[in-house]
Amino acid sequence: MLIVDDAATVRLYYRQVLETAGFAVEEAVNGMEALEKALSRPFDLLVVDVNMPRMDGYTLLRKVREAPDLRAVPAVMISTEAQAGDARRAYEAGANLYLVKPVRPEVLALDVRLMTGVPPGECPK
Amino acid sequence: MRETTPISPGEFAKFQEFFYRKTGLLFTEAKRYFVDRRLAERMQATGSASFRDYFTLLRFQASGTELQALVNLMTVNETYFYREQYQFKCLVDSMLDEVARTKKPGRPIRIWSVPCATGEEPYTLAIHLLEHWAQVDAFEIEILASDIDTAALDAARAGIYAARAVQYVPMTVRRRYFTELGDDRWQIIPELRRSIEFTRVNLHDRAEVARNGRFDVIFCRNLLIYFDEHSRRQAAESFFDVLYPGGFIGLGHSESMSRISSLFNVRRFPDAIVYQKPR
Numbered sequence: 001m002l003i004v005d006d007a008a009t010v011r012l013y014y015r016q017v018l019e020t021a022g023f024a025v026e027e028a029v030n031g032m033e034a035l036e037k038a039l040s041r042p043f044d045l046l047v048v049d050v051n052m053p054r055m056d057g058y059t060l061l062r063k064v065r066e067a068p069d070l071r072a073v074p075a076v077m078i079s080t081e082a083q084a085g086d087a088r089r090a091y092e093a094g095a096n097l098y099l100v101k102p103v104r105p106e107v108l109a110l111d112v113r114l115m116t117g118v119p120p121g122e123c124p125k
Numbered sequence: 126m127r128e129t130t131p132i133s134p135g136e137f138a139k140f141q142e143f144f145y146r147k148t149g150l151l152f153t154e155a156k157r158y159f160v161d162r163r164l165a166e167r168m169q170a171t172g173s174a175s176f177r178d179y180f181t182l183l184r185f186q187a188s189g190t191e192l193q194a195l196v197n198l199m200t201v202n203e204t205y206f207y208r209e210q211y212q213f214k215c216l217v218d219s220m221l222d223e224v225a226r227t228k229k230p231g232r233p234i235r236i237w238s239v240p241c242a243t244g245e246e247p248y249t250l251a252i253h254l255l256e257h258w259a260q261v262d263a264f265e266i267e268i269l270a271s272d273i274d275t276a277a278l279d280a281a282r283a284g285i286y287a288a289r290a291v292q293y294v295p296m297t298v299r300r301r302y303f304t305e306l307g308d309d310r311w312q313i314i315p316e317l318r319r320s321i322e323f324t325r326v327n328l329h330d331r332a333e334v335a336r337n338g339r340f341d342v343i344f345c346r347n348l349l350i351y352f353d354e355h356s357r358r359q360a361a362e363s364f365f366d367v368l369y370p371g372g373f374i375g376l377g378h379s380e381s382m383s384r385i386s387s388l389f390n391v392r393r394f395p396d397a398i399v400y401q402k403p404r
Contacts, residue, residue: 008320009266013255015316016301027316051231080230080263101230101263 001112003027004034004060005049005078014047014078014108021109022124023116031055035063038070044116046075048095050086061094074115078103132161132176140164140180148196148273149329149356163198167191197276202242206249206286207293209346212375213253215397216342220373224341225260227371233265237340237367239326240348241270244281245290247321248313250344252294252302269337271326278323284313329356334363341369347377349385361386368402375399 003014006029015025026043028034032055038046046064050057057077064070077095079086087098097111118124132140137157145151152160164176171191173179182191207213224234238247247270254261272278288309291299303311327333328348343364349357364374365388374389375397376382382389382400389400 007265008316009251009254009268010262012251012316012320013261016255020301078262102260103262104259 001025001045001047001116002034002037002043003047004029004031004052004057005047006030006052007049010049017105017108018047018112020105021112022118023112031057031060031063034060038064038073039067043073045112046073047112048075048077050077050079050081050090058089058093061090065094076111076115132164136176136180140176143180143184144195144199145353145356147192147329148327149352149360150199151351151353151356152199160199163195167195167198170194193275197274200240200242200272200274200277202274202277204242204245205290205293206245206252208245208249209378210249210293211396212344212346212399213249214257215375215394215399216250217253217258218396219394220342220399221254221258221260224371224373225264228264230263231265233267235267235269235338235340235342237337237343238268238270239328239343239345240272240274241278241281241323242272242274243277243286244270244284244313244321244323245286246270246344246346247281247323248284248302248317251317251320252298255302256298268321269324269340270321271324271337273325273327275325278325281323282318284318286311286313328360328363331359331363331366334367337367339367339369339372341372343368343372343374345374345376347380349376349380354385357385361388365389365402370402371404372402373399374401 001018001023003011003025005011011027018025026037028037030052048057048060061075064073064075074096075094076097076099077090078099078101080101082100090098096115116124141152168179171179171182173182183195228234236250238250241247247268251268254266270281291303291311302314302317304314306312324337326337345364349360352360361382368374383391390403392399392401
C-alpha cells in the first residue's frame with residue numbers, strides 16, 4: 001500500500017502501524033509523487049493526507065479515479081479537518097473512507113484490513 | 126608520537142581565552158591533561174613545530190577547519206539511547222499535550238535536541254513520539270538536532286550504533302526502528318534518519334542559534350555543566366529567545382535553570398521537572 005503525506009513523522013507512524021499489521025508499505029511525499037508511483041505499479045490501497053505541497057489529496061484522488069487502471073483502488077483519506085463538509089468533499093473526490101487525525105493505531109489497522117479484504121485472524125499477503 | 130615542547134602557563138591561558146571566546150567551553154587548569162593531549166594530537170596531525178605555530182594556524186586559518194577539528198576532539202559524546210528516560214515520558218505524557226492545546230491540528234510542533242552528539246537523544250525523542258504520543262499524526266513534528274561537533278553530526282546522520290548504546294531499547298522497538306548490521310551493530314532505519322534534521326550550531330553564537338527558527342520544546346541536557354556562569358546565562362537567554370511563549374526546556378538531571386536564570390517558570394510534572402517560558 002502507498003502512504004501519501006508530506007510530514008515524515010506521520011509517514012513513519014502509519015508505516016509502523018501498517019507494517020506491524022503485516023502490510024508492505026511504500027511512501028510518497030505529495031500527490032504528484034503518489035500519482036507517478038501509482039501509475040507505475042499496482043497498490044492494493046492508498047492512504048492519503050489532505051494538505052500537501054505540489055498536489056493535495058483531493059486532486060490526487062480525482063486523478064486516481066480518472067485513470068482507468070486506478071479507478072478501483074481503495075483509498076482512505078486521513079485529515080486534521082473534522083467538519084462534515086470536509087468528509088463530503090473527500091468522498092466526492094473519490095475516497096472510500098474518511099478518517100480524522102489523530103487515528104488510533106488499532107483503528108487504522110482494522111479499517112485497512114477491512115478495505116483490503118483481509119479476513120479476521122489472517123495475515124495480509 | 127613525536128615529543129613536543131610543553132605548553133607554558135601563559136600559552137595555555139591564551140588558548141583557554143581564545144577557545145572560550147569561540148565556543149563558550151571553558152577548560153580550566155584542572156583539565157590540563159585532557160587539553161594537552163588533544164592539542165598534542167592536533168599539532169602532530171597538522172605538522173606544527175611548536176604550540177605557537179599551531180595557535181597561529183588555529184587563529185588565522187581562513188577556512189576554520191582546524192578549529193573545527195579541535196572542537197570535534199574536545200567535545201565529549203558519550204551517551205546512549207533512552208538515557209534519563211523519565212524526561213521523554215514527561216514529553217509525551219505532559220509537555221506535548223499542553224503544547225498541542227495551543228495549536229491548530231496539522232500545524233508544526235518543533236523540538237530541538239542540542240547538543241545531539243552522535244544522535245542518540247533525537248532518535249530516542251522521535252521513537253518516544255511514535256510509540257507513545259497518541260496525537261503524533263495530528264501535527265507536523267519537526268525535530269532539529271544540533272551539535273558543535275561536525276564529526277558527531279556525521280555519525281548521527283549515519284545512525285550506526287554499538288549494542289551497548291541500544292541496550293535499553295526494548296527488542297520489539299529495536300526491531301521496528303533499527304536494522305541489525307551484524308557484529309553487534311544496529312542502524313536506524315532510513316525513514317527515521319530522514320525525519321530528523323541535523324545542523325551544526327555553536328550555542329555561543331546567538332545569531333547562529335536564532336537562524337534555526339523557534340521551538341516548542343528544547344532538550345539541552347548535560348551541556349551547561351561544561352559552561353561557566355556567564356556562558357550558561359547567555360545560553361539560557363538564547364533558549365528563551367527561540368522558545369515560543371509557553372514552550373518548555375528540559376535540562377540534565379544535575380542541572381537547574383533556577384540557578385542560572387529567573388526567566389523561566391519551574392514546572393513540576395509527574396515524571397520530571399522542566400522549565401517553561403511564560404505565556
